[in-house]
Amino acid sequence: MNMRNIIRLLSLGLCLSWPVYIFGSPEDDRIAFQAYFQARFPDVPISEYVNGIYALDENAREQWEQIEEFPPYEFAVENGELLFNRPFANGSTYSECFDNQGPGVRQLYPRFDAERGEVITLELAINLCREVNGESAYSYNSDELNSLSAYMAWTSRGNKIDVVIPNDPGALAAYESGKQFYYSKRGQLNFACSDCHVISAGLYVRADHLSASLGHPSHFPVYRSKFGKMISLHSRFYGCVRDVRAKPFEEQSVEYRNLEYFLTYMSNGLIVNGPGARK
Amino acid sequence: MNSVAWQVRKKLIILLTSLICLAVLDSHADEVDDGSLEQGKQLVMARGKGNCLACHAIDDGKLPGNLGPPLLSMRLRFPDEEALRAQIWDATERNSNSRMPPFGKHGILNEEEIDMIVEYLYSL
Amino acid sequence: MKLRIFILLLAGMSLCSAPCRLPAQQEISGLQVQEEQVASAIDAAETARQNAAEAGAEWLQTNDLIRDAREAFGNGQWQLALSLAQQAERQGQLAVEQALRESVAWRERVVR
Numbered sequence: 001m002n003m004r005n006i007i008r009l010l011s012l013g014l015c016l017s018w019p020v021y022i023f024g025s026p027e028d029d030r031i032a033f034q035a036y037f038q039a040r041f042p043d044v045p046i047s048e049y050v051n052g053i054y055a056l057d058e059n060a061r062e063q064w065e066q067i068e069e070f071p072p073y074e075f076a077v078e079n080g081e082l083l084f085n086r087p088f089a090n091g092s093t094y095s096e097c098f099d100n101q102g103p104g105v106r107q108l109y110p111r112f113d114a115e116r117g118e119v120i121t122l123e124l125a126i127n128l129c130r131e132v133n134g135e136s137a138y139s140y141n142s143d144e145l146n147s148l149s150a151y152m153a154w155t156s157r158g159n160k161i162d163v164v165i166p167n168d169p170g171a172l173a174a175y176e177s178g179k180q181f182y183y184s185k186r187g188q189l190n191f192a193c194s195d196c197h198v199i200s201a202g203l204y205v206r207a208d209h210l211s212a213s214l215g216h217p218s219h220f221p222v223y224r225s226k227f228g229k230m231i232s233l234h235s236r237f238y239g240c241v242r243d244v245r246a247k248p249f250e251e252q253s254v255e256y257r258n259l260e261y262f263l264t265y266m267s268n269g270l271i272v273n274g275p276g277a278r279k
Numbered sequence: 280m281n282s283v284a285w286q287v288r289k290k291l292i293i294l295l296t297s298l299i300c301l302a303v304l305d306s307h308a309d310e311v312d313d314g315s316l317e318q319g320k321q322l323v324m325a326r327g328k329g330n331c332l333a334c335h336a337i338d339d340g341k342l343p344g345n346l347g348p349p350l351l352s353m354r355l356r357f358p359d360e361e362a363l364r365a366q367i368w369d370a371t372e373r374n375s376n377s378r379m380p381p382f383g384k385h386g387i388l389n390e391e392e393i394d395m396i397v398e399y400l401y402s403l
Numbered sequence: 404m405k406l407r408i409f410i411l412l413l414a415g416m417s418l419c420s421a422p423c424r425l426p427a428q429q430e431i432s433g434l435q436v437q438e439e440q441v442a443s444a445i446d447a448a449e450t451a452r453q454n455a456a457e458a459g460a461e462w463l464q465t466n467d468l469i470r471d472a473r474e475a476f477g478n479g480q481w482q483l484a485l486s487l488a489q490q491a492e493r494q495g496q497l498a499v500e501q502a503l504r505e506s507v508a509w510r511e512r513v514v515r
Contacts, residue, residue: 024515036514183509185501188387188462188494189380190371194512200378205333205344247461255459375508385497386490 026165026175026265033266037214041202049215050273056202057209064277073150073223073275076230080151083144088133097129106156106272110261111164112171119174119257122149123232140251146221146230153221153274161218161272163265178262181255187246217264219276226279233260319399322392329388329396338403346378353400364397436481444488445472451495460502465494
């Protein structure tokens with residue numbers, strides 16, 4: 001029996017011995033998650049969390065608002081629109097792969113595909129659309145993919161995040177695995193996502209002001225001034241995992257897709273405001 | 280043996296021994312003050328090493344984090360050196376939810392480095 | 404005369420206390436390391452790393468440590484290779500231990 005199975009067995013054993021845990025539904029989790037931040041920062045309205053750290057940091061907010069006057073992601077949005085409307089070699093277009101022909105659907109992702117039995121993120125859906133139309137998949141975090149995703153976020157601005165977890169054992173398992181990933185300590189430095197972005201939200205690691213996880217997925221892809229380019233949510237996951245000195249998973253790995261599923265569900269009801277700009 | 284000569288010799292021995300002991304002690308004291316303390320401080324501040332400043336305000340360290348309490352009056356807070364060392368070596372032993380990395384257990388710092396850090400922290 | 408010897412001994416000890424430690428360390432690092440010992444340490448490290456990877460818990464630098472151990476081994480630096488391989492093996496074991504602990508411990512942290 002390999003290690004992964006031993007761990008699964010242990011987790012299963014624990015679920016069975018502490019039944020109270022399996023009956024905490026995703027919706028109970030979401031309500032508790034949002035209530036936690038409401039209680040921690042009573043002066044910050046829940047709707048503000050889509051602005052990341054700027055919801056909690058007055059000083060940095062001014063600088064950010066100045067950046068937003070000439071948004072550095074504008075080029076990506078324009079490029080994304082061009083790419084989106086350019087027909088594939090077979091004559092069909094992206095619009096045939098998406099609800100509402102594409103624009104304004106960001107808030108529905110990630111979604112659980114019962115047939116495939118896995119979580120489909122927006123980026124994966126774009127690549128699946130390409131493959132079904134005989135085109136090669138873009139590499140993740142390529143400019144093309146980030147531009148398409150920026151355009152699709154842009155056209156969805158203001159729409160309420162509405163991730164659905166159907167009553168399907170596969171969907172619940174994916175959600176649960178994302179939740180476990182989120183709360184598990186990992187790496188040589190032994191940090192869980194929640195160590196920094198739940199209990200330490202609003203505190204400082206050196207000069208870095210830690211943002212709250214609530215609202216995290218609302219504004220990706222993000223233009224990072226530090227890198228001079230757009231980066232995806234999974235690229236951010238990659239960076240965080242590496243920073244705690246764990247071996248990062250690949251972008252769009254099942255681990256990160258499940259994490260995104262959990263994390264985005266926690267922000268249900270907040271609006272899409274991507275693409276974003278960060279230092 | 281002449282008893283007066285013996286007395287003189289005895290005093291000389293005591294004097295010499297004390298001098299030697301003092302010299303030994305003193306050289307070690309110097310080592311701790313100048314060498315180890317400075318090295319300990321560097322380990323505490325360095326990002327790739329202790330990086331304690333990431334979460335704790337310490338001495339004159341610039342832009343400290345605040346996930347953990349300021350490192351002040353360490354003698355008072357940790358009268359037992361072993362307890363301070365254990366906290367650095369593996370804080371999760373005492374509290375499995377601690378956000379402090381297990382510096383010793385996970386090999387982020389080696390034993391000598393932890394000793395130097397403990398020494399430095401007691402100077403605060 | 405016993406006392407004179409005692410004094411000499413004391414003086415000798417105090418003079419020697421610092422420099423005498425160095426040859427002892429060199430002796431340790433000069434210990435004979437067998438080729439097979441290094442090879443099996445590298446194998447053990449790789450197994451530990453794979454166990455950690457299977458648990459989804461591999462650490463960032465484990466693979467690099469093994470790579471460096473192999474390189475040192477190839478260059479005939481057996482002592483260094485052994486030490487790097489042992490570090491990597493320890494990391495693999497600690498990562499598995501961490502994954503086992505966290506498979507239970509994470510639930511305590513869930514916001515509820």
